[in-house]
Amino acid sequence: MKKVNHSYTAEIFDTSQYTKQIKKENLPTNITTSQHPFHRWFNFIAGFSPEFVHACCAEIDGEVDAILLDPFAGCATAPLVASQRGLRAIGFDAHPVFARIGRAKLASHLFLQELDWIEKAIKEGLENPKPLSLLASAPLIFLSKLLPEDSLKMLIGARESLKKNNLFESDLAFLVLSKIVELCSHSQTDGIYKAPTSRKKALSPFEACNKVTEMIRTDLNSHSVFNYHQQASIIFNSSEAMSEVEDESISIVVTSPPYLNNFDYAEMTRMLLYFWEIATSWADITDKVRSKLIVNTTTALRGHKAKQDMYRSNIPNQIHTHLDVIVEQLREQRKIKTGKKEYDFLIYPYFSQMTRVLGECYRSMKQNAPIHIMIADSALYGVHISTPQILEKILDSLSFRNIKCSLVRQRGHRWILAKRDGSETGLGEYHITAMK
Ligand SMILES: C[S@@+](CC[C@H](N)C(=O)[O-])C[C@H]1O[C@@H](n2cnc3c(N)ncnc32)[C@H](O)[C@@H]1O
Structure with a gap:
């Protein structure tokens, strides 16, 4: 090299x-x-x-x-x-979200074919929106503030479709759909949750899906994928x-x-922790995520x-x-x-x-x-x-x-x-x- x-x-x-x-x-x-x-x-x-x-x-x-x-x-x-x-x-x-995002970026030598399957499964799901009643109460209230109702239903459809297609454990699927959720939010999330009041342009779920998969496909096609990726690991x-x-x-x-009192890494990822059912309440987030991190908030x-x-x-x-x-x-x-x-x-x-x-x-x-x-x-x-x-x-x-x-x-x-x-x-x- x-x-x-x-x-x-x-x-x-x-x-x-x-x-x-x-x-x-x-x-x-x-x-x-x-x-x-x-x-x-x-x-x-x-x-x-x-x-x-x-x-x-x-x-x-x-x-x-x-x-x-x-x-x-x-x-x-x-x-x-x-x-x-x-x-x-x-x-x-x-942090469960960052560990999976990191793994997804590092294992990309596997991904061109997997990306096709993921895109297909996500689009199938977007075409079959699911009721918001699938969400627990705190996630429902919180996600409804960040995403238009129709988009949220479609995105839950996509999540369920990943389960049905045995792609729920795929780190790349996790990254792709997380990024789509972020792009569909009308609040400023910047890869992470900031505040429901800070507005930005929201994409429709299909636009977001096309944008994310095109970006990843471009990178996989135009850069000889580094063989070295097999030799990198992220330990959760x-x-x-x-x-x-x-x-x-x-x-x-x-x-x-983590800098002292700079970011609360659990709070900033609340949108994704709720969307992926990693946590269903703030107490749950504290218990499952915040308590595992260096204390800094x-x-x-x-x-x-x-x-x-x-x-x-x-x-x-x-x-x-x-x-x-x-x-x-x-x-x-x-x-x-x-x-x-x-x-x-x-x-x-x-x-x-x-x-x-x-x-x-x-x-x-x-x-x-x-x-x-x-x-x-x-x-x-x-x-x-x-x-x-x-x-x-x-x-x-x-x-x-x-x-x-x-x-x-x-x-x-x-x-x-x-x-x-x-x-x-x-x-x-x-x-x-x-x-x-
Ligand atoms: C400043 S960020 C690092 C960002 C990284 N350099 C990057 O470019 O993406 C600090 C990270 O430390 C993680 N973290 C906090 N406590 C940890 C712990 N006890 N063990 C491992 N990671 C931890 C957080 O989840 C967060 O992702």
Whole structure:
């Protein structure tokens, strides 16, 4: 396969055959994803750019039988780039929707024929709409806000047709119909649910089906499908324990963990969790999805609240004082603020879980292997949480070497802290690098 040289030293870097040029500030974003075959099948607002992964991987060009690991794979940007560059890849995601989307993108060598069957089954279903009474009550209320009634009936028809045609377990069918549902919604979903009030143009189910299948067929026909895809896998599990990965087997880690209080990955996928009957109520979503993910949202789960001491004790000692101060400040703020968000219960679980994941990365990495982490800092109730610097300290205590952290971009105006805590500094996204 053709090797591509990428340099990550300039403000703008050349990503050659994969896309034109990308500004450094766009590296942590999904802005270019729609230009990349395979990646574009399902675009995810929390995803990083394929160019970022290419640049990281250039470092290990030439290494034989190299394996990339992404413990937070999302829609499989990193494993897919690895495959395209001839590396093997292992990704983890504990979210049932993302794990299946990622698998679908990676197994595309199987798909031209399967795509024909899927399209046929979906169209058959669209022609045979099903009654909304097939939906449980919370999904019915929620999906009715996001989709026109006729479209929803047709889409349920398509889902049932996949079951009838033994395609319900197909990851590609899951991706195709998920994308169709998204295109049929008149609310802004962006690959994920945002808010029923943010409007966009809705396609009819047939238009959406044609659009999605044509895009996938074009990519499968016009790019020699990478044989390497067989060697990439997505494991649907939390990366806090990566027992599937052998000690000292990984050549490079490229990842972007959940940012503290940025996205609720369960909430943002509520449309699909309900549509696919993965969950039938908010409590169900919390139980089946949120509780499996790194804690990172406004409300800590009950289980986390009760185990604060345990989480604290899992975090390296040298960070305790720093975190204790933050937790105390957040506790004080909660007493004053009307919202009363329990941010103070998030800090120990978040950094404890991140310590476990990074410890697992260390175990599975080869000597001298690099790790690349894209992460942001946050401000909760005006209290600044310097997540990148705290992760650097965790890496250090785990014995990682050559730890460096650089600002990739400042985030927009609403993140400026000036009015909130007197600081002039806005929040940013950072690229941490280190090696074992
Ligand atoms: C910032 S996103 C990663 C996006 C990815 N880089 C991409 O380009 O699509 C973080 C991901 O971590 C996943 N995640 C959260 N907690 C996890 C856990 N404990 N184990 C594995 N994945 C987890 C979320 O479901 C989400 O997909």
